[in-house]
Amino acid sequence: MNRSKELNKDRIIWASTRSVLESLKFKSKRGGSKSKSRWTLFEKLLSVFVFFLKITGYYKIGLGNAMYNELTEVTLEFDDLPEVLEGYKIIHLSDLHLDTIAKTEVYIVDKIKDLKYDLCVITGDYRKNDSGRFIHVIKPFKYLVDHIHARDGIWAVLGNHDSYMMVDYEEDLAPLKFLINEDVVLDMEGVKFTITGTDDPFSYFTDKAIFALEKAEGDFKIALVHTSELHDIASENNYKIYFCGHTHAGQICLPGGIPLITHQKDGRKYLKGLWKDGKMYGYTSAGNGVSGVPLRFNTFGEVVLITLKKKTINPINN
Numbered sequence: 001m002n003r004s005k006e007l008n009k010d011r012i013i014w015a016s017t018r019s020v021l022e023s024l025k026f027k028s029k030r031g032g033s034k035s036k037s038r039w040t041l042f043e044k045l046l047s048v049f050v051f052f053l054k055i056t057g058y059y060k061i062g063l064g065n066a067m068y069n070e071l072t073e074v075t076l077e078f079d080d081l082p083e084v085l086e087g088y089k090i091i092h093l094s095d096l097h098l099d100t101i102a103k104t105e106v107y108i109v110d111k112i113k114d115l116k117y118d119l120c121v122i123t124g125d126y127r128k129n130d131s132g133r134f135i136h137v138i139k140p141f142k143y144l145v146d147h148i149h150a151r152d153g154i155w156a157v158l159g160n161h162d163s164y165m166m167v168d169y170e171e172d173l174a175p176l177k178f179l180i181n182e183d184v185v186l187d188m189e190g191v192k193f194t195i196t197g198t199d200d201p202f203s204y205f206t207d208k209a210i211f212a213l214e215k216a217e218g219d220f221k222i223a224l225v226h227t228s229e230l231h232d233i234a235s236e237n238n239y240k241i242y243f244c245g246h247t248h249a250g251q252i253c254l255p256g257g258i259p260l261i262t263h264q265k266d267g268r269k270y271l272k273g274l275w276k277d278g279k280m281y282g283y284t285s286a287g288n289g290v291s292g293v294p295l296r297f298n299t300f301g302e303v304v305l306i307t308l309k310k311k312t313i314n315p316i317n318n
């Protein structure tokens with residue numbers, strides 16, 4: 001595989017900063033640093049839980065759940081939607097964790113192969129672990145990318161499970177492009193459609209993520225962030241849609257989809273599905289894969305298909 005030799009200056013500065021952050025025993029969060037040690041305790045508790053599931057026969061059921069993705073179709077209505085975006089379709093993938101369960105990429109492709117869409121966005125987490133090797137996920141990731149046919153591209157951000165070095169494999173994953181505290185403006189018949197992607201704010205937050213959301217300009221802006229943690233910044237800066245994941249919708253839930261652990265402090269509002277912050281829509285994907293254990297209970301992964309629509313005004317109410 002050929003590594004890209006065209007990393008620009010900002011990318012080089014970002015990579016050196018994130019390489020340091022990845023080596024620390026602390027997460028860099030918006031509110032300050034936080035110990036990573038809680039995750040070690042969590043993994044120990046998980047292994048006891050998995051043992052219990054295996055001896056009771058529930059493990060196979062959880063594995064079957066984890067290998068299934070639902071199709072979630074959502075229509076978002078806007079008062080001021082430019083005409084060129086009427087009916088525009090965006091497919092949202094997240095939390096692929098391609099090495100947790102073999103052939104994860106195949107069941108995602110099976111779900112998307114008959115869909116029609118204009119754009120694909122992916123909100124991070126491509127491997128199971130949050131450190132160590134990642135090269136082995138490039139091949140299944142490429143398989144997935146080769147089966148995504150989006151006229152306006154495939155745009156992705158990193159999650160807290162990803163290595164900064166993965167961005168070096170952007171050429172191998174073409175036409176996928178990473179957005180790392182960057183934005184891209186797509187000209188749609190004179191309408192500036194802006195996609196801003198930030199670095200992961202769950203473990204590797206820097207002010208550059210906020211600056212990226214603040215400086216991007218456009219007529220219709222969407223934000224890609226691994227977690228919901230920057231929703232207020234995006235809303236204040238007139239983004240129309242905020243795409244995120246990270247929570248896996250709880251992954252292991254009680255009946256009714258009540259999660260045992262959410263891995264976020266943003267509150268239940270941002271745990272899964274559609275939400276609003278001011279005028280901005282947000283969508284927290286349940287993810288396509290799983291991490292920690294290859295299991296889901298009382299929740300499924302999802303392929304999200306968003307359709308944009310101009311809000312129709314009922315003349316009787318005017």
Ligand SMILES: [Fe+2]
Binds near residue numbers: 247
């Ligand atoms: Fe994840």
